[in-house]
Amino acid sequence: MTDKYQALREAAQKANPGPHHIFTNPRDDNNWQANDAWHQAADPTLVLALLAERDSLERMLGAACVDLGSINEALDLDPNDGGAEPILDALGNLKAERQALRDALRAITDQLERVGDTRMHKDGQFIADARAALIWGGAE
Known part of the structure; x- marks a missing residue:
């Protein structure tokens, strides 16, 4: 042609x-x-x-x-799958994994605050850093 x-x-x-x-x-x-x-x-x-x-x-x-x-x-996908669907599925999985990690981090920091455990980092800085990561990391 x-x-x-x-x-x-x-x-x-x-x-x-x-x-x-x-x-x-x-x-x-x-x-x-x-x-x-x-x-x-x-x-x-x-x-x-x-x-x-x-x-x-x-x-x-x-x-x-x-x-x-x-x-x-x-994204380590099979190039023969083609189209946008596998990419969108992989991005959806990544977003879900990110949210699960945020939820786990929130649960850990909540538990540490409840028990008053500041041994993870001097003066409770670990908890403050984790909270900042949740807030500034784009938590939804």
Whole structure:
């Protein structure tokens, strides 16, 4: 298909811009009015702009696929699974694990405060640090 796009691009680059009337004889083609309208609308400038947009979208799609592959690799997922669903599932699992760790840390600090145990760190700093981690770490 790339050869056809390249041929179309080269033809459009060589053509003069502007709508041109291409004579079509009604006796030669039953669809002559539609063909004439097509020739009027298919300006080389428009064709080149559409091809440039297609090239840009193709580059963006390629970059997005590379990025998704990198994300799959970082999350240790099977690259053959494909699509966003495995990535979204893995992110959901990570969020749940993070919340479970926050909940466990909160339970530990609550217990330490209840029993007044400051032996974990001088002057109860451990508890203050843990509380700060819960607050500033984005606890939900």
